[in-house]
Amino acid sequence: MAITRTSIWSFRSFCYIIGLLCVFSFLSVYWCRCPGPCYSQVWEPKQKQTINLLAFPSAWNHIAFPSEPPLKLLKIAVFVKKWPHRSQAGGLERHALTLHLGLAKRGHEIHIFTTFPSNSSFPRYPVSNLYFHISKPTAGGFLDQASVWKQFQTQNSTGRPFDAVHSESVALRHTRARNLHNLAVSWHGIAYETIHSDIIQELSRAPEEPQAHALAERATKVVEEVKFFPRYAHHVATSDHAGDILKRIYMIPQERVHIIINGVDEAIFKPDIAEGKEFKKKIGIPDSKSLVLGMAGRLVKDKGYPLMFEALKQMFEENSTFRDTTVVLVAGDGPWAARYRDLGENVRILGPLDQAQLTKFYNAIDIFVNPTLRAQGLDHTLLEATLSGKTLMATRLASITGSVIVGTKIGYTFSPTVKSAKETLYRVWLDGRGALEKKGEAALHRGFELFTATKMVAAYERLFLCIASGGNNNDNYWEFHSPVLF
Ligand SMILES: *[C@@H]1O[C@H](CO)[C@@H](O)[C@H](O)[C@H]1NC(C)=O
Numbered sequence: 001m002a003i004t005r006t007s008i009w010s011f012r013s014f015c016y017i018i019g020l021l022c023v024f025s026f027l028s029v030y031w032c033r034c035p036g037p038c039y040s041q042v043w044e045p046k047q048k049q050t051i052n053l054l055a056f057p058s059a060w061n062h063i064a065f066p067s068e069p070p071l072k073l074l075k076i077a078v079f080v081k082k083w084p085h086r087s088q089a090g091g092l093e094r095h096a097l098t099l100h101l102g103l104a105k106r107g108h109e110i111h112i113f114t115t116f117p118s119n120s121s122f123p124r125y126p127v128s129n130l131y132f133h134i135s136k137p138t139a140g141g142f143l144d145q146a147s148v149w150k151q152f153q154t155q156n157s158t159g160r161p162f163d164a165v166h167s168e169s170v171a172l173r174h175t176r177a178r179n180l181h182n183l184a185v186s187w188h189g190i191a192y193e194t195i196h197s198d199i200i201q202e203l204s205r206a207p208e209e210p211q212a213h214a215l216a217e218r219a220t221k222v223v224e225e226v227k228f229f230p231r232y233a234h235h236v237a238t239s240d241h242a243g244d245i246l247k248r249i250y251m252i253p254q255e256r257v258h259i260i261i262n263g264v265d266e267a268i269f270k271p272d273i274a275e276g277k278e279f280k281k282k283i284g285i286p287d288s289k290s291l292v293l294g295m296a297g298r299l300v301k302d303k304g305y306p307l308m309f310e311a312l313k314q315m316f317e318e319n320s321t322f323r324d325t326t327v328v329l330v331a332g333d334g335p336w337a338a339r340y341r342d343l344g345e346n347v348r349i350l351g352p353l354d355q356a357q358l359t360k361f362y363n364a365i366d367i368f369v370n371p372t373l374r375a376q377g378l379d380h381t382l383l384e385a386t387l388s389g390k391t392l393m394a395t396r397l398a399s400i401t402g403s404v405i406v407g408t409k410i411g412y413t414f415s416p417t418v419k420s421a422k423e424t425l426y427r428v429w430l431d432g433r434g435a436l437e438k439k440g441e442a443a444l445h446r447g448f449e450l451f452t453a454t455k456m457v458a459a460y461e462r463l464f465l466c467i468a469s470g471g472n473n474n475d476n477y478w479e480f481h482s483p484v485l486f
Pocket residue numbers: 085086117118119121
C-alpha cells in the first residue's frame with residue numbers, strides 16, 4: 001500500500017492530538033486528586049444527584065434545599081433551657097433563637113418550652129405562630145421535667161398533635177425523650193470532644209496549681225453519654241467532627257446522625273467596607289497601623305485569653321516594628337480585660353458590643369482571632385466573621401479545622417501554645433493586609449454557601465419534615481434530588 005503525504009500528515013496530527021489529550025487527562029487527574037479538603041475541589045462541580053438524606057455523610061449545609069416554604073406546615077415543640085433576651089447570648093441559645101424564629105417566619109407553628117427569664121421582661125417577636133410555654137426552673141437552673149412534660153402533653157392534645165420535637169442539648173431529658181420517635185436533639189458540645197480542652201488545660205497548668213479533676217472524670221462522662229445518647233431518636237451534630245464522634249465513638253447508627261452546622265443571620269453579618277472605616281475612625285486607629293487584629297467574646301481563661309496575652313506581650317517586647325504597626329481590638333469584657341489594658345496603646349478593650357456595633361467591629365478588622373481552648377462545637381463568632389468577609393486565625397481544634405478553617409486559603413490555625421500562637425501571628429503580620437483580604441474573600445465565598453441562617457433553617461426544616469413523616473414512604477422526604485456543593 002502506497003503511503004501518501006497526506007496520510008503521513010494526518011497520522012502525525014492524530015498522534016499530536018492523542019498526546020495532547022494524554023497531557024490534559026493527566027493534568028485533570030492530578031488536579032482532581034488535590035489532597036484533603038481542597039478549596040477548588042470543594043467548589044467547582046455542582047453535580048446533580050439523588051441523595052438519600054438518611055445516609056448523607058457530610059453536613060446538610062452542602063445541599064441546596066429549595067427556598068420556597070414547603071407544602072406541609074409543621075407543628076414543632078422546642079425544649080430549651082433558657083431563651084435569649086437579646087443577641088448577647090451563648091451559642092446554644094442563639095442557635096435556638098435564629099433557627100426557630102426562621103422556622104416560624106416560614107409558617108411553621110412553633111411552641112417553645114423554656115424557663116422564666118431572670119428578668120421579668122420577655123422578648124416579643126413580630127410573628128404570631130411562635131408560642132412560649134414558660135415554667136419555673138429547678139434549683140440547678142434546668143427545665144423542670146415534670147412541668148414541661150405536662151405543658152407539652154396539654155399542647156399535644158389540643159388542636160393537632162406535634163409533628164416534630166426538638167431538644168436543644170439535654171433540655172428534654174432522655175427519660176422523657178426515649179419514647180418519642182419524631183424527636184431530634186442538637187448537640188452543642190459533647191464530652192468526648194471536651195477531652196481535648198482538658199488536655200490543653202492540663203498542659204498549660206502552672207506547677208503550683210493543683211491538678212484538675214476534669215481530665216480523669218471526663219472519660220466517665222463520655223461513657224455515661226455513650227449509654228444514654230442512643231435513647232434520643234435523631235441527633236444533629238453541629239460540626240463534621242462531632243458527627244463523626246457520634247457515629248464512631250458513641251456508636252449511634254449513621255441514619256440517626258445528621259450534621260447541620262449552625263448558621264448566622266446573613267442580613268446582619270455582611271461585608272461593609274465603609275462601616276469598617278467609620279468604626280476605625282471613631283475609635284481613633286491611625287492609618288500607620290497596617291494590621292488590625294480582632295477578638296470577641298468573654299475574656300476568660302477558657303477562651304484562650306491568657307495564652308494570647310502572653311504571645312502578644314512577648315511580641316510587643318521583642319519586635320518594635322510589630323508593635324508600631326499592629327493594633328488589637330477586643331470586643332467583650334471579663335476578668336482578663338485589666339491585664340490586656342496593661343499591654344498599652346496597642347490593645348483597645350471595647351467592652352461588650354451590641355449586634356449593630358459588632359458588625360462594624362468585624363468590618364473594621366483585618367483578621368478575626370479566636371484562641372478558644374474549648375473544644376465544644378463551633379463558636380458563632382467564627383461564622384459571623386466569615387460572613388463579614390474576614391479571614392480567621394483559630395486554635396487547631398477538630399471542629400474548627402474540619403468545618404470552618406478547612407485549609408490555608410481560608411485562614412490560619414495554631415496549636416494552643418504561646419510558641420505556636422506567636423509563630424502564627426508573625427506569619428499573619430508578614431503575609432499582610434492584601435493576602436488577608438484574599439483569604440477573607442475565599443472564606444466569605446464558602447461561608448455564604450454554608451453558614452447562613454437561611455441554609456440552617458432550610459436544613460432543619462427538611463429534617464423535621466423527614467422525622468414527622470415517620471415511616472410514611474409516600475412522603476419520601478428522605479430522598480432528595482439536588483445539586484450538591486462539593
Ligand atoms: C435583663 O434585661 C435587661 C434590659 O431590660 C438586659 O439588658 C439584660 O441583659 C437582661 N438580663 C438577662 C440575664 O437577660
